[in-house]
Amino acid sequence: MSTPLPIAIIGAGPIGLAAASHLALRGLDFEVLEAGPSVAHNIRDWGHVKLFSVWSQCVDDAARALLARAGWDGVPEDQLPTGHDLVRDYLDPLAATSEISGHVETNARVVRVVRQGRDRLSSAQRDSSPFEITIEAPLGLRRTILARAVIDTSGTWQNPNPLGADGWAAPGEQELASRIRYGIPDINGDDRAEYAGRSTAVIGGGHSAVNALLDLAVLAEGEPGTAVTWIARASSIARVFGGGENDKLPARGALGRRLKTLTDADRLDIVTSFSAGALRATPEGIVVSGRRSGESASAGPFDRLIVATGQRPDFSFARELQLDLHPVVESTRQLGPLIDPNLHSCGTVPPHGWRELAHAEPGYFVAGVKSYGRAPTFLLLTGYEQVRSIVANLAGDQAAADDVRLVLPETGVCSTTLEEVAPAAACCARAQPHADDPCCERPLAETSAVCCTVRPRGPAGALPNAASSCCG
Numbered sequence: 295m296s297t298p299l300p301i302a303i304i305g306a307g308p309i310g311l312a313a314a315s316h317l318a319l320r321g322l323d324f325e326v327l328e329a330g331p332s333v334a335h336n337i338r339d340w341g342h343v344k345l346f347s348v349w350s351q352c353v354d355d356a357a358r359a360l361l362a363r364a365g366w367d368g369v370p371e372d373q374l375p376t377g378h379d380l381v382r383d384y385l386d387p388l389a390a391t392s393e394i395s396g397h398v399e400t401n402a403r404v405v406r407v408v409r410q411g412r413d414r415l416s417s418a419q420r421d422s423s424p425f426e427i428t429i430e431a432p433l434g435l436r437r438t439i440l441a442r443a444v445i446d447t448s449g450t451w452q453n454p455n456p457l458g459a460d461g462w463a464a465p466g467e468q469e470l471a472s473r474i475r476y477g478i479p480d481i482n483g484d485d486r487a488e489y490a491g492r493s494t495a496v497i498g499g500g501h502s503a504v505n506a507l508l509d510l511a512v513l514a515e516g517e518p519g520t521a522v523t524w525i526a527r528a529s530s531i532a533r534v535f536g537g538g539e540n541d542k543l544p545a546r547g548a549l550g551r552r553l554k555t556l557t558d559a560d561r562l563d564i565v566t567s568f569s570a571g572a573l574r575a576t577p578e579g580i581v582v583s584g585r586r587s588g589e590s591a592s593a594g595p596f597d598r599l600i601v602a603t604g605q606r607p608d609f610s611f612a613r614e615l616q617l618d619l620h621p622v623v624e625s626t627r628q629l630g631p632l633i634d635p636n637l638h639s640c641g642t643v644p645p646h647g648w649r650e651l652a653h654a655e656p657g658y659f660v661a662g663v664k665s666y667g668r669a670p671t672f673l674l675l676t677g678y679e680q681v682r683s684i685v686a687n688l689a690g691d692q693a694a695a696d697d698v699r700l701v702l703p704e705t706g707v708c709s710t711t712l713e714e715v716a717p718a719a720a721c722c723a724r725a726q727p728h729a730d731d732p733c734c735e736r737p738l739a740e741t742s743a744v745c746c747t748v749r750p751r752g753p754a755g756a757l758p759n760a761a762s763s764c765c766g
């Protein structure tokens with residue numbers, strides 16, 4: 295009898311390694327393919343950032359079981375790790391366990407995944423062909439492996455959104471690349487010299503932008519001449535402040551509160567309602583031009599720009615697979631309405647597992663932050679439950695695969711317009727039900743500390759509707 299093919303995991307971030315842990319515990323063969331020279335390559339890039347989740351919310355249950363077998367010292371469960379802590383104290387030891395270490399290949403970038411011998415158009419009997427995965431080593435050497443299923447946990451970090459409000463690189467953006475950083479530079483560490491005594495504009499309205507603004511403000515305290523401008527597309531910055539005290543992740547709420555303190559003290563220049571259109575180099579610095587409240591406008595000049603406008607998934611290596619993507623957020627079609635930031639901004643999502651994550655392509659799953667496409671609200675706990683369900687499905691344990699449970703902390707912010715949201719409009723705190731917003735259905739008196747609780751058991755595959763999905 296021939297040996298079954300392994301299950302391929304693309305990317306050794308926290309969710310890929312959690313998938314590996316679940317597969318190992320179930321005795322299924324797997325290969326983790328990691329593009330970087332070591333596991334958790336993306337997190338190492340933002341290792342200086344402190345997470346807003348405490349340790350107990352960062353460790354997967356199956357991973358914990360493997361680590362316990364290996365004599366792991368554990369982590370301080372109620373403390374906040376940095377990205378570097380997460381790698382050093384959790385992900386590196388996990389990758390080194392005997393159950394996983396022999397199954398991880400680093401410097402192995404996946405550049406193509408196909409059904410062997412079939413392009414996207416060949417619909418008949420696709421599931422009788424294995425997946426053929428092309429891996430590229432750093433010097434360009436390519437080889438292929440076969441797999442019976444694929445869990446794509448390759449993240450989005452390496453694919454930042456460009457500056458242009460239309461989703462494309464703004465004219466001038468490529469030419470000025472040496473003065474632009476994406477994501478969260480280490481402003482008070484390795485990258486200090488780049489920002490000290492200079493003027494910097496941070497463009498974006500999410501947690502990465504907030505982190506960069508707070509770091510710049512700290513830098514400005516000790517470095518005269520350091521100036522900070524915040525450019526946001528939203529007409530109000532209230533939402534970025536978050537739910538504050540209402541955020542069930544206190545560290546996340548504290549980020550917003552610290553930012554509000556800075557703005558109240560006029561330590562930031564703030565430009566709202568601004569859609570960036572183009573960049574121009576002048577002798578004084580970079581000028582950002584665009585539209586503000588419908589009129590032509592410009593901001594600057596600035597010495598440096600930090601573009602913190604989020605990331606997007608890259609499906610290029612899977613283009614010959616039959617994917618079923620949501621037209622707005624680029625998650626699966628089923629998951630999209632639950633996380634589309636145009637519809638709600640709770641940062642919470644009804645429990646979902648392998649069914650909601652399945653594409654038309656049998657045996658191909660996208661999990662982790664990439665499963666959320668362009669939606670910005672992914673949490674590790676979500677990804678751990680995703681891969682638990684996917685692995686149970688691949689193991690043929692349908693009862694476990696369908697028994698999807700997820701408890702997520704509320705953000706304390708829940709809006710349908712993403713405009714003016716004061717803490718008083720916190721998630722689940724409205725008196726009136728709101729049809730568009732699954733997290734804001736019940737009056738405060740009925741709410742629990744978590745927005746989304748155990749998924750109601752309904753017909754297999756049916757997602758709970760908005761009214762039943764939160765505040766359960």
Ligand SMILES: Cc1cc2nc3c(=O)[nH]c(=O)nc-3n(C[C@H](O)[C@H](O)[C@H](O)COP(=O)(O)OP(=O)(O)OC[C@H]3O[C@@H](n4cnc5c(N)ncnc54)[C@H](O)[C@@H]3O)c2cc1C
Nearest residue numbers: 305307308309329335345346347404448449662663673674
């Ligand atoms: C600054 C920051 C702070 C965050 N804080 C929190 C928090 O406090 N709490 C929380 O719950 N979540 C937080 N998140 C969100 C989320 O949990 C993280 O983004 C997490 O790293 C997602 O894990 P992942 O495994 O899906 O993807 P990643 O960690 O991005 O891992 C993807 C891996 O795939 C590899 N890869 C990419 N392309 C390929 C390829 N083609 N072939 C092979 N390998 C590839 C990468 O090198 C990487 O190792 C935070 C995110 C950021 C950016």
